[in-house]
Amino acid sequence: MRKTSAALATLALAAVALTGCAAGPSFDGAACDRAASSSGIADLADVSGEIGSKPDVGLFTPIGGETSSFGDIVVGSGPALTSSTQSAVFEFSLFSGKTGEPVAATAYDEDSAQLASVGYWAQTVPAFGSALECATEGSRVLTVVSPEDFGAQNLTSFGLDEDEPVVAVFDVVKAYPSRAEGALQYNDASGMPTVVRAPDGRPGIIVPDSDAPAELEVQTLIKGDGEKVAEDDTLLVNYTGVTWDDREVFDSSWDRGAATFDMASLIPGFTQGLTGQTVGSQVLIVVPPELGYGEAGTGGVPGNATLVFVVDILGIDPPTTAQQ
Incomplete structure (x- = not known):
């Protein structure tokens, strides 16, 4: 077996070259209708083992790979991957479609898990992105990728022949x-910003034509039924921030994917506004300057700015590293 870490790093670097030419999934905000591209793909391999553990894979080689295809070996009952930027934990094994030999794999270790997205895999190998669109948590997906779709650079990086198809097993x-x-x-919205939402959940913030409140203001707009947030937790969130006076967005995670935040390292108003909230909630937080960036400001935030955040709380204690 080739070096796992080096091989996966090379695959990640190849994504940089593909970013400009490989379109990501276009299913954001759409209802998922999961349909494999080939109903007979499961006949190409014998795959066993628990989801999240390294699978035992026997391939019936050589596998013809003129066309890329995929199928679900196991269909999970968890939430679906409905957005190209949605965060998920994947485990991954790659095999030669010619010999059946393993080529690379992730660690299949909870302590080494990384956040990734369908969009990340689509940029790396577009056929991987197609195979993972609308897959559900707890699923195991088998995909065969043609040499053309895998790409000459990736084949060379993994020491594979130019006509060698590859087989990947993904665990969501x-x-x-x-x-x-x-x-x-x-909520009584008197004097407070109004929040509107796009079909994919992206918030828009309408700041009223009035003076900003002098104190920290917190409103729960959507109440989730998940775990309660503690002041020393690490959170996975989607958020948008605007300044009250300028009504300009100075930061948002919605275009680049959810952010991981250590509550203890945030501005005080952000930490205070989220402490005690529950996973699954959307929270509006109005932060006065003394609980934000103060007189100095930072980046796109001027000094003495009152800040308005809309925060969707997606999870507690996610993996803190991400594949970009």
Whole structure:
């Protein structure tokens, strides 16, 4: 077997070259109708083992790979990957379609898990992205990738022949939601910003034509039924921040994917506003300057700015490293 870490690093580097020419999945916000591209793909391999553990894989080689295809070996009952930027934990094994020999694999270790997205895999190998669109948590997906679709650079990096198809087994170990998924809450919106939502959950913030509140203000817009947030937790969130006076977005995770935050390292207003909230909630937080960036400001935030955040709480204690 070739070196796992070096091989996967090379595959990740290949994504950089593909980013400009390989379109990511276009299923954001759409209802998922999971359909494999080949119903007979399961006949190409004998795959066993628990989801999240390294599978035992026997391939009936050589496998013809003129066309890329995929199929679900196990269909999980968890949430589906409905967005190209949605965070998930994948485990992954790669094999030669010619010899059946293993080529690379992740560690299949919870302590080494990394966050990734369908969009990341689509940039790395577009056929991987297609295979993972709308897959559900707890699923095991088998995909055969043609040499053309895998790419000459990737084949060379893995020491494979130019006509050698590859076979990948993906486990969708954990799928985090991309948006708050709780119950809408009533709030007296007098003097507070209004939040509107796009079909994919992306918030828009409308700041009123009035003075900003002098104190920290927190409203739960959507109430989730998950675990309660503690002040020393690490969170996975989607968020948008605007300044009250300028009404300009100065930061948002929605375009680049959910952010991992150590609560203890955030501005005080952010930490105070999220402590005690529950996973699955969407929270509106208005942060006065003394609990934000103060007189100095930072980046796109001017000094003495009142900040408005809308935060979707997606999970607690996710993996803190991500494949970019």
